[in-house]
Each structure stands twice: as structure tokens, then as C-alpha cells.
Amino acid sequence: MSLPAAAQQVLNLLQQSPSFEGRNRALLQLGNQLPSFASERRNEQDLVHGCDSQVWLRCAQQGTALHFSASSDARLIRGLLACLLLRANGLTAAELAHVDWPDWLTQLGLKQQLSPSRANGLNAVVQRVLALSRAT
Amino acid sequence: MWHNDFPALAALAARGITYLDSAATAQKPAALLLALQTYLSQGVANVHRAGYRLADEVTTAFEACRDEVATFIGAAQRDEIVFTRSATEAFNLLAYALEPQIQAGDELLLSPLEHHANLLPWQQLAARRSATLVWLPITASGHIDMTAASKLFNPRTKLLAVTQLSNVLGTVQPVRELCALAEQHGALSVVDGAQGIVHGTVDVRALGCDFYVFSAHKLYGPDGLGVLYGRHSLLSQLPPWQFGGEMVQQVSRASASFQAAPLRFEAGTPPISAVLALRASLAYLRALDRSAVAAHEAALLQHLKDGLDQRAGVRRLGDSDAALVSFVVDAVHHADLAQLLDEQGIAVRSGQHCAHPLMATLGVAGSTRVSLSLYSQDADLERFFTALDNALALLQEEPTP
Ligand SMILES: Cc1ncc(COP(=O)(O)O)c(C=O)c1O
Numbered sequence: 001m002s003l004p005a006a007a008q009q010v011l012n013l014l015q016q017s018p019s020f021e022g023r024n025r026a027l028l029q030l031g032n033q034l035p036s037f038a039s040e041r042r043n044e045q046d047l048v049h050g051c052d053s054q055v056w057l058r059c060a061q062q063g064t065a066l067h068f069s070a071s072s073d074a075r076l077i078r079g080l081l082a083c084l085l086l087r088a089n090g091l092t093a094a095e096l097a098h099v100d101w102p103d104w105l106t107q108l109g110l111k112q113q114l115s116p117s118r119a120n121g122l123n124a125v126v127q128r129v130l131a132l133s134r135a136t
Numbered sequence: 137m138w139h140n141d142f143p144a145l146a147a148l149a150a151r152g153i154t155y156l157d158s159a160a161t162a163q164k165p166a167a168l169l170l171a172l173q174t175y176l177s178q179g180v181a182n183v184h185r186a187g188y189r190l191a192d193e194v195t196t197a198f199e200a201c202r203d204e205v206a207t208f209i210g211a212a213q214r215d216e217i218v219f220t221r222s223a224t225e226a227f228n229l230l231a232y233a234l235e236p237q238i239q240a241g242d243e244l245l246l247s248p249l250e251h252h253a254n255l256l257p258w259q260q261l262a263a264r265r266s267a268t269l270v271w272l273p274i275t276a277s278g279h280i281d282m283t284a285a286s287k288l289f290n291p292r293t294k295l296l297a298v299t300q301l302s303n304v305l306g307t308v309q310p311v312r313e314l315c316a317l318a319e320q321h322g323a324l325s326v327v328d329g330a331q332g333i334v335h336g337t338v339d340v341r342a343l344g345c346d347f348y349v350f351s352a353h354k355l356y357g358p359d360g361l362g363v364l365y366g367r368h369s370l371l372s373q374l375p376p377w378q379f380g381g382e383m384v385q386q387v388s389r390a391s392a393s394f395q396a397a398p399l400r401f402e403a404g405t406p407p408i409s410a411v412l413a414l415r416a417s418l419a420y421l422r423a424l425d426r427s428a429v430a431a432h433e434a435a436l437l438q439h440l441k442d443g444l445d446q447r448a449g450v451r452r453l454g455d456s457d458a459a460l461v462s463f464v465v466d467a468v469h470h471a472d473l474a475q476l477l478d479e480q481g482i483a484v485r486s487g488q489h490c491a492h493p494l495m496a497t498l499g500v501a502g503s504t505r506v507s508l509s510l511y512s513q514d515a516d517l518e519r520f521f522t523a524l525d526n527a528l529a530l531l532q533e534e535p536t537p
Contacts, residue, residue, distance in 0.1 A: 075531065076531075
């Protein structure tokens with residue numbers, strides 16, 4: 001299965017800039033590309049528990065393709081969410097189930113960088129993505 | 137100076153970690169490691185169930201720690217010291233043991249500065265007894281407002297529960313004055329010394345409190361051990377709250393009679409090795425020149441405050457008097473800052489610090505807390521500031537559209 005174009009772009013961006021500064025600047029930039037929704041549209045049922053800072057996640061369907069969007073106040077967290085959602089968006093539920101998420105984070109060079117609590121937070125987001133995809 | 141007495145600091149330095157989270161838990165002095173090593177390698181035995189010499193020896197050493205603690209905090213008697221599993225457990229013990237004294241409509245006075253450990257047990261007690269929590273207002277600097285406080289005491293006030301030193305703001309509270317007010321109004325006073333005892337000499341009789349609580353692990357001691365001090369005349373009247381071995385005198389199939397305080401509050405095998413370890417930590421602390429320690433911590437605190445004040449967009453919460461500072465940065469989320477500091481090996485606390493009502497009072501979603509200890513050094517703060525500058529250079533950059 002080939003990478004979606006947006007995911008390929010995420011990969012290029014992060015692989016180009018492995019330094020502390022480069023990586024985080026890239027994440028901040030990716031944060032601006034996060035498929036997002038306004039804070040007024042946040043609600044309790046979309047809240048993902050287990051994150052250091054609050055994250056809201058939604059899923060919409062276009063045909064069989066799924067489109068996720070997320071909302072967070074923290075800019076770097078938005079960048080991390082973009083890394084996940086730009087990988088996930090446009091896939092079908094069946095395709096999503098086959099994505100190797102730990103491997104994706106490793107490829108992005110984030111695995112080593114994230115504290116265990118933040119990694120758990122991202123894992124909670126992945127679990128919610130999968131749960132939402134199964135529910136469609 | 138004293139950092140050589142703490143072996144973990146070299147190990148942390150080797151991993152590139154700067155530890156500035158001692159208010160969460162402190163690193164341990166070599167004296168503690170030695171005490172644990174000695175006890176665990178020379179033969180353990182259970183306490184208070186003697187019958188053979190080894191157990192007598194361990195019991196004697198265990199009980200000697202009770203004397204050490206009593207001396208350390210200025211208690212009048214050794215049997216005013218109860219060993220618990222944590223500060224949190226000590227508050228829960230109190231909230232259960234004091235329950236019969238609380239009636240519907242009674243008022244419990246708390247400050248919005250309280251750690252959840254000194255809030256939730258009272259909130260639950262109030263709910264069980266239909267009592268009311270009354271909040272002491274705080275000033276902009278983060279101190280309990282004594283003028284307002286004095287008006288809140290009335291004949292319904294049954295209990296005052298306040299922190300000596302805020303774990304979020306680092307502000308020292310007027311605990312002695314508050315305990316005096318409580319006494320005048322016939323209310324019990326509970327002081328949360330979890331942070332306070334680490335950064336100043338404590339004399340519970342001078343404070344005039346009825347109960348004083350702290351955790352060993354923040355005081356350079358072991359985890360799994362808390363201390364409850366209770367004024368003898370009160371403690372000896374309280375009912376037990378947990379039941380099991382050690383705390384009983386006689387047991388039949390239908391009923392039991394209980395030991396006097398403090399043993400009646402120590403059901404089951406106590407954390408023996410932790411108590412012996414605490415004894416070593418206290419001996420280590422007593423041998424230090426505590427005024428030199430206080431001067432060292434005060435100089436570090438000033439360095440920390442000055443450094444934060446020099447940085448654009450950084451705002452300290454309250455005006456700290458001791459050992460720790462919380463701050464927020466305009467337009468920067470504390471979680472983002474935490475991530476970038478962690479990547480640079482800086483261990484600080486980020487979030488709501490187990491004090492959600494305080495964060496709501498201050499109107500902030502979370503903050504970053506830097507906390508100091510006797511082993512902290514200026515070089516730690518320099519590394520922190522360098523990392524902070526690197527992080528803010530990224531996070532304060534205008535977002536590219
Ligand atoms: C002021 C204060 N009170 C109580 C506690 C609770 O201590 P423990 O978690 O050791 O029971 C803490 C710990 O963070 C604290 O800072």
C-alpha cells in the first residue's frame with residue numbers, strides 16, 4: 001500500500017530536519033495543516049482521554065474513505081496530531097486497520113523524541129481513530 | 137555543595153537530565169541507601185511481635201524513628217506520631233476518624249491552594265455528613281487573606297485544613313495565625329506540611345496546630361511512608377479507621393479492643409524498611425547547617441525568579457516565598473513547553489499540579505513548575521534557562537500561515 005501524498009509530505013518534512021530545532025519547527029508548521037475544527041465545536045463526547053493536553057477528535061465519511069479532524073490548544077500537539085491524521089485521512093476502515101502506527105512514528109523520527117506520557121497520549125488518539133473507523 | 141551526598145544526581149547528569157521537580161519527590165541521600173542496604177542485607181524481622189532478639193532489635197530501631205520524627209517537628213510526645221503510607225493516607229485517616237465529630241451544617245474551612253490530598257477527603261466527608269466547605273480567599277500574591285479569613289470563622293466552623301507551603305505557588309501561608317483563630321473558635325486545625333517541612337524548620341507546638349501531615353519521600357526520605365502528627369489529647373480520643381493485625385489488644389469472634397494511639401492507627405505490617413530509611417534521612421538533615429541550606433535555597437529561588445522575570449511573555453503565578461515557582465507564557469501552551477523542555481533533558485512539572493480548583497481560581501489551564509531542593513545548583517538553573525530560551529524561540533515565533 002503506497003503512502004497517501006499528504007503522508008509522504010509529512011515524512012519528507014520530518015526526515016529533512018532531524019535536529020531539535022528543525023524537527024520542532026516542522027511540527028509547528030504541520031500543526032497549521034492539521035484538519036481541524038473550531039474550539040466552539042468541541043464537545044465532551046469527542047474528547048480523547050489520556051492526553052497530556054486536551055484533544056478532540058471527529059470522523060467523517062466520504063464514500064468509504066474516512067476523514068478525521070482534531071482540535072487542540074497546543075501547537076506542537078497539533079503538529080503531532082497532523083502526523084497521525086495526514087497519514088490516516090482518505091483511507092478506508094479496512095486500510096486503516098493495517099497501518100503500522102509505531103512504525104510510522106519511528107519513520108518520522110518521533111518515537112525516540114516523545115516522552116512516554118506523550119507517546120501514550122498519541123496512542124490514545126490512534127486507538128480513538130481505530131474505534132471511530134470500526135464504528136463507521 | 138550538598139549535591140555530592142545524593143548519588144542519583146551523578147547518574148541523572150550522565151543521562152543529561154537536570155532534575156528540577158523535587159517538589160514532586162526528592163532524590164535520596166547516600167545515608168538512606170546505606171540504611172536500606174544494611175537493614176535488608178543483615179536480616180529483616182517484623183515489628184511489635186517480638187519473642188526473639190532480632191525482632192526486638194528491629195522494633196527498637198523502628199520505634200527510634202518515631203522519636204526522631206517527634207524531635208524533628210517539635211512534638212511533645214513520641215506517641216503523637218503515626219506512620220501512614222503517605223500524606224494522602226494521613227488526610228484520609230483524619231477525615232474518617234474525625235467524622236463522628238462533624239454534624240450536618242458544620243463548616244470546614246479550606247483554602248483554594250490545597251493539593252487534592254488535602255481537599256478530596258474533606259469534600260467526601262462534607263458530603264457524608266452534609267457539612268459545608270468554606271473557602272478562605274487568597275490575595276493576588278497567592279497568600280491566604282487574613283482579614284477576610286478572620287471573618288469566616290464562626291461557631292459552625294469545626295475544622296481548618298490548610299497548606300503550610302503551596303505546592304503550586306511556593307507561597308508560605310500564615311498557618312500559625314490561622315491555627316490560633318481556629319483554636320479561639322473551637323475548631324480543629326490540620327496543616328498540610330508536605331512541602332513546608334522540606335524548606336524550613338517545623339515546630340508543631342509553635343505552629344499551634346492540632347494535626348500536621350507530611351510525606352517522607354519529599355523530605356529526602358523513602359516513598360510509601362507518610363507521617364501524621366496529632367496532639368495527644370485529640371489523637372488518643374480518635375477511633376481507628378483501618379482494622380487488622382498489630383492495632384488490636386484482644387480479639388474474640390464477636391468483637392475486639394484496640395491499642396492506644398499511635399499503634400491503633402497502624403493496622404497491619406507497617407513499611408518497616410521505609411521507616412528505617414526515613415530515620416537515616418532525618419539524621420542526615422539534622423547534621424546539616426539548616427540555616428546554610430535555607431540561604432542556599434533562597435539564593436537559588438531569587439536566581440530563578442529573576443531569570444523568569446527577564447524573559448518576555450513569561451508570567452510567574454503568585455509571588456513565591458520558597459523553593460518553587462510556577463509560570464505561564466503568553467500564547468504558549470504549557471504542554472508544548474513541557475515537550476520541548478523534556479526533549480532537552482529538563483525535568484519539571486507541567487499541568488495542573490493536583491490542584492484543579494486553584495488553577496480555576498487563577499484562571500489558567502495549566503502551568504510549568506520548577507522546584508528546587510538543597511541539592512539544586514545554579515548550574516541546574518542555567519541549563520533550565522538555556523532550554524527555556526530554545527523552546528520559546530520556537531514557540532513564540534509567529535506561526536507561518
Ligand atoms: C502540598 C501537598 N500536599 C499533599 C501531597 C500529597 O503527598 P503524597 O502524594 O505523598 O501523599 C503533596 C504531593 O504532591 C503536596 O505537594
